[in-house]
Amino acid sequence: MKSLCVIPARGGSKRIPHKNIKVFLGKPLIAYSIEAAINSGVFDEIIVSTDDEAIAKVAREFGAKTPFMREPKLSDDYATTSAVIKDACMKMGEEFKCICCLYATAPLLTGEILKQAHTKFIGENPEFLFSACEFSFPIQRAIKLDENGRVSMFYPQHLKTRSQDLERAYHDAGQFYFGRREAWLEDKAIFAPHSQAFVLERNLVCDIDTMDDFEFAKKLYKINYV
Numbered sequence: 001m002k003s004l005c006v007i008p009a010r011g012g013s014k015r016i017p018h019k020n021i022k023v024f025l026g027k028p029l030i031a032y033s034i035e036a037a038i039n040s041g042v043f044d045e046i047i048v049s050t051d052d053e054a055i056a057k058v059a060r061e062f063g064a065k066t067p068f069m070r071e072p073k074l075s076d077d078y079a080t081t082s083a084v085i086k087d088a089c090m091k092m093g094e095e096f097k098c099i100c101c102l103y104a105t106a107p108l109l110t111g112e113i114l115k116q117a118h119t120k121f122i123g124e125n126p127e128f129l130f131s132a133c134e135f136s137f138p139i140q141r142a143i144k145l146d147e148n149g150r151v152s153m154f155y156p157q158h159l160k161t162r163s164q165d166l167e168r169a170y171h172d173a174g175q176f177y178f179g180r181r182e183a184w185l186e187d188k189a190i191f192a193p194h195s196q197a198f199v200l201e202r203n204l205v206c207d208i209d210t211m212d213d214f215e216f217a218k219k220l221y222k223i224n225y226v
Helices: 029-040 053-061 081-092 111-124 181-185 211-225
Strands: 002-008 045-049 096-102 128-134 143-145 151-153 170-180 195-199
Touching: 002 029, 002 081, 029 045, 029 053, 029 096, 029 111, 045 053, 045 081, 081 096, 081 170, 081 181, 096 111, 096 181, 111 128, 111 170, 111 195, 170 181
Parallel strands: 002 045, 002 096, 128 195
Antiparallel strands: 096 170, 128 170, 143 151
């Protein structure tokens, strides 16, 4: 089964301008994802889907291909990742049956993690396999505040339940999504019983949306790899 890695990286990031190629500990942020994909050794092609020539240039410098430029309608604030991957599936052809969406903002990911995830995806054959992480606090104890700051529980029935008796909960880690080509093309739901999760340790997960996130990711990288 031929495997394709697609790294979505549009140029219009708002909260962190040029986020995908912003220098992160000496290299453009996207370079870490490209290198992880290369080091995994599981992909027949690694491409970057972008609308920005500066990003495309950096991607090629670090070993990815840019066989097409993304259309404007897939590059605005309303374009979904699924639509971008579906577009890449159609443009790259039917020979690729395993399609991995790898985010450009995943500097804590390694080639070994991708290799393990790919092995699980091929071996167990779900529709999708995505990175996930356990919540650090029981979600059954979540609270909400009204307009006056008064507190109530989302799940008051668990007010006195012991933490060790509460079911574990997980969230999307926002790192990678392996999927069958047909699943992407048919717009199947990722978070559904036909999918599986590849659980990552919390110290390997950081969603980079703000400059605070960017700086925190640097700290995590140094803790893990320096």
